[in-house]
Amino acid sequence: MKIALGPLQYYWPRVATLEFYAAVRDWPVDIVYLGETVCSRRHELRLSDWIEIADMLAEAGKTPVLSTQVLLESGNDLNILRKITENERYDVEANDMGAVQQMKSKPFIGGPFLNIYSKPTLDVIAAQGATRWVMPLEMSRAGLTQLQQDRPAGLQTEVFAYGRMPLAFSARCFTARNRNFPKDNCQYVCMDHPDGLLLETKESQAFLTINGIQTQSALVYTLIHALGDLRDLGVDVVRLSPQSQHMDQVAAAFRAVLDGRESADDAHRRLVPLMPAGPCNGYWHGRAGLDMVQDGEVVVTQAQDARTPGVRTRAA
Incomplete structure (x- = not known):
């Protein structure tokens, strides 16, 4: 089973981003x-x-994929989309149906935001040229099991296995609004929050993370305990979403479990202190997303404030 590093969801300074990918x-x-x-x-x-x-990454033996923007709002966004889909050098991850249409039946990866929940949808995406699809984040093991039985021959499957989950997108920028800035003059305040801005309820419970126009989970989704199940289901790729610190150790932990050099329990214990917030895996088990299930039992978790960077915000 291969490991993929997902697209960077946050806004980091140029130097920090270049150093990250050099590593x-x-x-x-x-x-x-x-x-x-x-x-x-x-x-x-x-x-x-x-x-x-x-x-640079191709020279190092990695397989680069160019991801398209999820929510397009301008003519310039469309021009960039066309440049990505018309490139002949690298694979493309299509994150909306406009990108799928732009691929014009050329091979592509169907991103998690295409919302593929059924066999008919999977068949349509495969007929359009998809060579791999990414499971929607809310899908459970039971749902994936059914689609793995029904998927077209030759179509690979990828599963989001680590990181704060990108749940929704909006035309409004919530991070700018938090600072009373209009979206068109946002002052690029996203850069102040390298792992997103935690949103809490009035009861001080972690609720969501805001990341510009994107809404994420407050907790960090992890399927490190499910890697054996994923392999048994025929999953080809697991995706790890970048975080600002310790991402090399996260990748090493997943690789160690996949290679049989470390148990999932040991790797999980090693990972929790490296997370920007507490862990969860509820969706995989058909439960509320913020639940953390271990050994068949639900462990109640909340984001750990001491490890959550950025300003804490309370829901109105």
């Missing part, structure tokens, strides 16, 4: 998704920069 060359990951998928106002890196990073 990725030595990490035990096979596939690296690149590009801006959240907000077109994030201009630290342009498409040409992402392609240069792809070249």
